[in-house]
Amino acid sequence: MRRLVAALALLIASTVLASPPGHPLDISDWVVAVPGLTASTYVARGTCAAVYGPVPAGCSGGGALVHEGNDGSHYILDVQPVDLPCDVEGAGRLGVVVYRATATGQEELARIVARCVSPTRSDYVTGGGMTFSAVDGSLKIWLHSGCVSSDDSCPPDYDGDGTVDTEDSVRTGGWIAELRGLPTLFDELQSFAPHDTLGFRVPVMPEGFRTADRFDTYTGEITRPLDLSGARALQCGYPTSTPHAGDFEQITAPVPAPAPGHATYVLTTVTSEGRTRAGRKTNAAGRLVARDASALPACVLADGKSGR
Ligand SMILES: [Ca+2]
Secondary structure: OHHHHHHHHHHHHHOOOOOOOOOOOOHHHOEEOOOOOEEEEEEEEEEEOOOOOOOOOOOOOOOEOEEEOOOOOEEEEEEEEOOOOOOOOHHHHEEEEEEEEEOOEEEEEEEEEOEEEEOOEEEEEEEEEEEEEOOOOEEEEEEEEEEEEOOOOOOOOOOOOOOOOOOOOHHHOEEEEEEEOOOOOOOOOOEEOOOOEEEEEOOOOHHHOOOOOEEEEEEEEOOOOOOHHHOEEEEEEEOOOOOOOOOEEEEEOOOOOOOOOOOEEEEEEEEEOOEEEOOEEEOOOOOEEEOOHHHOOOOOOOOOOOOO
C-alpha cells in the first residue's frame, strides 16, 4: 500500500505547474533532475512564518548542509547565485541546489531558483539547512521564499493573505520541502515515471538482505485479505548484473488503470542466495510481520521467460 501511495504522489506532483511570477516560490518550482525523485511540501509556507518568537512544532531545526546517505554518498545543499536579467542584488538572485556526491563524481538531484518578476524585482528562495532520514531515504530542506526589488516594488501583501507583510515575517516566510526517492535502508519504494515505467532506488539492505541477487515485479488487484496467488509478473530476474545500493532500477511495464471501485498493487520481491522476501504487512495484532512470499506464483512472463 505504501508503494501505491508513493506512486500516486509522483503522478500528482508531475502534473503541477510552476507558481506564477510575483508570488512566493513554492513546491511546484522545484525541478527534479533524476528519475524516481519527488518533491513535496512537508511544512507549508505561513505555518513557520514567525521567524522570531515561539517556533511551531515541525518548524525548528534545519540541520546541516551536508549529510551522509545510506550508501556512503553525501547530500549537499548549496545556496548559490543565479544569473538573472533583472536589476536586483543580494538575496534577490539566490537559488537552492541539492547534489549527491559519490566517490566517482557529483550529480544534481534537484533545484529551485530565483526568477525575475520585472526588470527591477525578483522572487527568490534561500535554504537554511536540511536533515536526512536514513530509514526512508528522505531529505527535509528548510527554505525561505521572498521578494526583493531595487525600487521598492514588492507588494505590501506579497503572499496574498490579506495582511500587510513585515520584513521579519512573511517576506521571509519559511517552509520545508521534502525530497523522497533516495536509497532507503530496507524498502523498495516503487514509483511511476512516467506512465508505463516503474522504478525504484536499490536500498542499502533490500528487505534486510545484505545483498540482492535479483528482483521480480508483480501486479494484481488489491483484495482483503491480500491474495498474492493471482499476481501477474511484470518483469522477472532483473537487473542483468549485480545491483548496488543507490542504483535506479527501471522497467517498462504497463499497469492498466483499475476499474472504478478497484485498486491495483505493484510488488517487487528480492531474492538473495535462494531466499525471497516480499515486504512486510500489518497483522491482526497490529504488528509488522514479513509478507508470505511463498504465496506468489513463480515469476514467469507471458512469453514464458523468467529473466531479462
Ligand atoms: Ca501578507
